[in-house]
Amino acid sequence: MKGFLHLTSPADRRYGLALWAGFCGGNVASFVKWGTENPLPPRTPDRAIPPAEMLQDMGFNVSSMVYHYSGHVVNWGVAGVHHLFSIFFALLYCALAEIVPAITLGQGVAFAIVITLAFHGVILPINGWAPALWHLPVAEVVSETLGHILWMWTIEMFRRALCEQVRSRQADWP
Numbered sequence: 001m002k003g004f005l006h007l008t009s010p011a012d013r014r015y016g017l018a019l020w021a022g023f024c025g026g027n028v029a030s031f032v033k034w035g036t037e038n039p040l041p042p043r044t045p046d047r048a049i050p051p052a053e054m055l056q057d058m059g060f061n062v063s064s065m066v067y068h069y070s071g072h073v074v075n076w077g078v079a080g081v082h083h084l085f086s087i088f089f090a091l092l093y094c095a096l097a098e099i100v101p102a103i104t105l106g107q108g109v110a111f112a113i114v115i116t117l118a119f120h121g122v123i124l125p126i127n128g129w130a131p132a133l134w135h136l137p138v139a140e141v142v143s144e145t146l147g148h149i150l151w152m153w154t155i156e157m158f159r160r161a162l163c164e165q166v167r168s169r170q171a172d173w174p
Contacts, residue, residue: 004102017166018094018159025158026090029151030083036147042140051081053129089115090155097159108156112148120144 043049052062055077065077093111096103103111117133120141124130133141 005100006102007099008101013098014163014166015095015098017163018098019091021159021162022091022094022155023087024162025094025155026087027083028158029090029154030086032154033082033086033147033151034079036150037143040139040143040146042143042147044137044140047130049078050124050129051078054127055081057127057129086151090158093152093155094159094163104156104159107160108152109149112152113145115152116145116148 052075055062055065060077062075062077066073066075068074093103093108105111120130120136121133125132130136
C-alpha cells in the first residue's frame with residue numbers, strides 16, 4: 001500500500017501535460033471563481049478589493065485600469081490579478097500532483113482550503129490588503145472558501161480529464 005505522501009516515479013511524471021492541464025483549467029476556473037462572487041459577494045460594499053489594494057501599493061493607478069463593455073466599467077487590473085492568480089496556482093497544483101498525488105485530496109478541496117487560509121489568513125492581512133481572517137464577516141469567509149473550493153475542483157477536473165485521457169491512450173506527451 002502506498003503511503004499518503006507517496007512520491008511518483010520520475011519516469012511516470014509528465015510535466016508538459018500537467019502544465020497544459022493547469023493552463024487550461026486555470027483559465028476556465030478563473031471564470032468559475034468570479035461566478036461565485038456574483039451570488040455570494042465576498043466583501044462588504046465599503047471595503048476595497050484586495051487586488052486593487054495590492055496594485056495601488058505597487059504604484060499602479062487602479063482607477064485608470066478600466067475598459068467598457070456592454071455599458072459596464074470593468075477593471076482589467078483587478079480582473080487580471082485574479083486571472084493570473086488562477087493560472088499560476090493551477091500550474092503549481094497540476095505540476096505538484098505529478099510528484100505528490102496526495103495534493104489532489106478531496107478532488108482539490110484540501111488544496112483550496114490551504115490556499116484560502118494562506119491568503120486570507122496570512123498574506124492579505126500581513127500586507128494590509130484585507131483584515132485578519134478572524135475579523136472577516138462570516139459571509140466573506142463562506143464566499144471565499146466556497147469560491148476557492150469550486151475554483152480548485154474545476155482545475156482538478158481539467159487535470160484529471162486531460163491527464164488521464166492522454167495516459168490511457170499512452171500518447172506521447174512530455
